[in-house]
Amino acid sequence: MDKNIIAADCGSKKRINKRLTKNKNSDFMKNKPIGLFLLKFIIPKRSQGASYMEKLGIFKQVVSNPCQYARTWKQQTHGKVIGNFCSYTPEELITASGALPFRILGSGATISRADAFLQAYSCSLVRGALEDSLAGRLDFLDGTVFPHTCDSIQRLSDIWRMNTDYAFHADLIMPVKLDTGSAEQYMISVIQKFRKDLETGLGIQITDDGLRKAIRISNQVRNSLARLYEIRKTAPERIKSSELHTVLKASMVMDREQLAAALKELVLSLETPRAGNPANPKRLVLTGGLCSMPDIYDIIESSGGAVIWDDFCTGARYVEGRIEETGDLETNIARRYINRVVCPAKHSGIYARGNYLLEKVKENHADGVIFVFLKFCDPHSFDYPYMKEMLEKEGIPSMLFEIEDQASSGGQLQTRCEAFMEML
Numbered sequence: 001m002d003k004n005i006i007a008a009d010c011g012s013k014k015r016i017n018k019r020l021t022k023n024k025n026s027d028f029m030k031n032k033p034i035g036l037f038l039l040k041f042i043i044p045k046r047s048q049g050a051s052y053m054e055k056l057g058i059f060k061q062v063v064s065n066p067c068q069y070a071r072t073w074k075q076q077t078h079g080k081v082i083g084n085f086c087s088y089t090p091e092e093l094i095t096a097s098g099a100l101p102f103r104i105l106g107s108g109a110t111i112s113r114a115d116a117f118l119q120a121y122s123c124s125l126v127r128g129a130l131e132d133s134l135a136g137r138l139d140f141l142d143g144t145v146f147p148h149t150c151d152s153i154q155r156l157s158d159i160w161r162m163n164t165d166y167a168f169h170a171d172l173i174m175p176v177k178l179d180t181g182s183a184e185q186y187m188i189s190v191i192q193k194f195r196k197d198l199e200t201g202l203g204i205q206i207t208d209d210g211l212r213k214a215i216r217i218s219n220q221v222r223n224s225l226a227r228l229y230e231i232r233k234t235a236p237e238r239i240k241s242s243e244l245h246t247v248l249k250a251s252m253v254m255d256r257e258q259l260a261a262a263l264k265e266l267v268l269s270l271e272t273p274r275a276g277n278p279a280n281p282k283r284l285v286l287t288g289g290l291c292s293m294p295d296i297y298d299i300i301e302s303s304g305g306a307v308i309w310d311d312f313c314t315g316a317r318y319v320e321g322r323i324e325e326t327g328d329l330e331t332n333i334a335r336r337y338i339n340r341v342v343c344p345a346k347h348s349g350i351y352a353r354g355n356y357l358l359e360k361v362k363e364n365h366a367d368g369v370i371f372v373f374l375k376f377c378d379p380h381s382f383d384y385p386y387m388k389e390m391l392e393k394e395g396i397p398s399m400l401f402e403i404e405d406q407a408s409s410g411g412q413l414q415t416r417c418e419a420f421m422e423m424l
Helices: 003-007 034-042 052-064 066-077 091-096 124-134 151-163 181-202 208-234 241-251 256-270 295-302 329-339 352-363 378-393 410-423
Strands: 081-084 100-103 143-147 168-172 282-288 305-311 368-374 398-403
Touching: 052 066, 052 241, 052 256, 066 081, 066 100, 081 091, 091 100, 091 181, 091 208, 124 151, 143 151, 143 181, 151 168, 168 181, 181 329, 208 241, 208 256, 208 305, 208 329, 241 256, 241 295, 241 305, 282 352, 295 305, 295 410, 305 352, 305 410, 352 378, 368 378, 368 410, 378 398, 398 410
Parallel strands: 081 100, 081 143, 143 168, 282 305, 282 368, 368 398
Antiparallel strands: none
8 A cells, every 4th residue: 555545634434344343362462563564554665774854754644644544553453443532541551452542632623513512612622522523534433531631521521422423432530639548549440440441342351461561562652752852852953842742743643562663763863963063042841731733843943942841741741650560550550640740630739730840940941931721721721820920939931822723823923932032
C-alpha cells in the first residue's frame, strides 16, 4: 500500500467492522509484530542513517491525520481501537489487551450536530469530540474510556453512551483527593476493575506477562519523551517546540511498540549538536490543559521566544512518572497515576499546582509564563488567580490566552506575544 494513505480523508464514511471477536489470551498480541510491520508500512524505505527531519517525518505523517492512522492500524492488525479523553487513562492496560489507546483531541471541524446535546458554553474539546463522533469521523473506535475529570467530560460520557454505538464504554471514577492513604487503595481497586472491564468487554484475558511488557514499553516511551524535553531545555536549537508538540501528539495515538522504536531513533539523531550557533530567545513555560493550537509554538518563536517546558496534559504531564515493572503490577500502575503531577481536576494540596509551576519555572530558568486555556474550562480558571499571584510574588511575568478548536486566533496571539516579549 501507499504510505501516503496516512494523509487520506479523516472523515471517510467507510465503516470499520467493529465485531468484538473472542481471543482467550491477548498476551499483548504476541504473535503479531505490529510495531515493526506498521513502521515499514508507513515509512517503507527508511534507512538507519536517516536524518533527524526524516525521522521526525514519521510523527508528522501520523499527526497529519491521526484518524486515518488508526483506521490503517485496525485494517492491518485486526486489533481494536479504544479512545480516551485524559492523561489519567491507564493506557498500559489498553495496550496489554492488544488494543490501541487513542487520545481524542477533536478535529476542529465546525460544530452543528453537537449543539443539540451540549450548551454553547461547553469547552471546544467536549463539543468538538461529540461532533466528530456524531459525524462519523470516529467510526473506527471500538470503545471509549472516560476518566473522572471535569463536569463537562462526565456529562459527555452520559451523552456519548446514549447517542453513539461503540461496543465498549468505561467510566473510571478515580479519587479526586490524592494525598491520603485511602486514595491509593481506592485507585488500586479502580485499576483492578478496569482490567476486568476490558477483559469482559473485549473478550480477552490480560496476562501479567502481557501487562508487564506494556508497562516496559510505556516506560521506554516516557523515558524517550523526557529526554526530548531535556534536550529542548538545554539545547533548544536542536528541536523546535513545535516539533516536540508534534511528537507528543503522535505519541498519544501511535502503536506503542512502533512509537518506542521511532522515539529511540529520534532521540539518537538529536544527541549530536546541529551545526550553527545556538539562539538566545526568551525562555517560556506554557501551562494549561491541552494545547489544540499547534501554531502557537511558531508564533512564540517568531516573536523571539522559545517554549522550553510545558504543564499540559498533552505535554509534560503525560510524560511524568514511571511504573515499576516488578511486584504487583496493578498496584504499581495505581501508584504512578496517583503520584504523577496533578491537573486542576485533582487535589494533592491547596497550592500544589502553583508550587510545581514555580519549581519548573526556576528549574528551566524561564523568563515568563503563558497560560493557555480552552475557553470555558472551569477547573483551570479556578486555579488561575492564585497561580498568577504566586508568579507575581516571585517577579515572574505571565500572560493568559484562551483558545477554541473551532476559532482561529493566531493574529491576536501574534500581537500579544510580541508585546509580551518586549516586556520580558
